[in-house]
Amino acid sequence: AQRVTQPEKLLSVFKGAPVELKCNYSYSGSPELFWYVQYSRQRLQLLLRHISRESIKGFTADLNKGETSFHLKKPFAQEEDSAMYYCALSGRASGTYKYIFGTGTRLKVLA
Amino acid sequence: EAQVTQNPRYLITVTGKKLTVTCSQNMNHEYMSWYRQDPGLGLRQIYYSMNVEVTDKGDVPEGYKVSRKEKRNFPLILESPSPNQTSLYFCASSLLNPGLAGLTYEQYFGPGTRLTVT
Numbered sequence: 577a578q579r580v581t582q583p584e585k586l587l588s589v590f591k592g593a594p595v596e597l598k599c600n601y602s603y604s605g606s607p608e609l610f611w612y613v614q615y616s617r618q619r620l621q622l623l624l625r626h627i628s629r630e631s632i633k634g635f636t637a638d639l640n641k642g643e644t645s646f647h648l649k650k651p652f653a654q655e656e657d658s659a660m661y662y663c664a665l666s667g668r669a670s671g672t673y674k675y676i677f678g679t680g681t682r683l684k685v686l687a
Numbered sequence: 688e689a690q691v692t693q694n695p696r697y698l699i700t701v702t703g704k705k706l707t708v709t710c711s712q713n714m715n716h717e718y719m720s721w722y723r724q725d726p727g728l729g730l731r732q733i734y735y736s737m738n739v740e741v742t743d744k745g746d747v748p749e750g751y752k753v754s755r756k757e758k759r760n761f762p763l764i765l766e767s768p769s770p771n772q773t774s775l776y777f778c779a780s781s782l783l784n785p786g787l788a789g790l791t792y793e794q795y796f797g798p799g800t801r802l803t804v805t
Binding site (some may be wrong): 582585608610612619620621622625662664666672673674675676677678679680 | 718720722727728729730731732735737743745746777779784792793794796797798799
């Protein structure tokens with residue numbers, strides 16, 4: 577079954593501390609992986625996608641096909657990083673073209 | 688300005704009264720999708736459309752209908768709303784990736800529609 581798992585509902589870190597938001601996926605094929613961010617009272621927006629290998633706002637994510645993981649990392653958290661983060665995958669399987677999101681992790685960066 | 692718009696933004700209705708939430712995009716995207724966002728459950732896909740007249744069920748399609756008569760519009764229809772459909776709804780669109788590995792490029796989201804069914 578296709579699934580995206582984000583094990584942490586809430587992650588609290590102090591400003592300047594490293595951040596790692598975990599994402600594991602289950603998919604029979606080669607999906608495309610994304611991280612989306614939702615700031616308070618705003619719409620979701622793309623943070624980064626694995627295929628572009630970019631670093632956005634200091635965040636990076638490496639696709640580990642062996643562990644089927646796509647963890648999001650940032651070396652030094654900032655208060656403005658506080659938001660809801662969603663991992664998502666896109667792919668074709670069994671004739672369907674679904675887009676699957678994880679349940680999200682709320683990141684709180686404390687001063 | 689490239690955007691996805693939804694209307695209405697807020698809606699309170701009663702059980703059984705048919706309603707439609709509109710979604711429109713001006714980016715000529717092939718793929719459009721509806722999601723509902725509920726606390727603790729994240730975003731769950733309701734329906735999606737690959738192009739005009741091509742729609743398919745997502746993970747939670749029960750109680751919803753969609754249509755794609757024009758490329759830019761993808762309305763969500765609740766024929767007989769029930770209280771368990773109280774939620775925050777997002778429409779999104781994206782280009783299709785013709786490559787084999789993935790399906791779509793990034794999704795662009797609308798501002799959301801908060802629906803309350805009493």
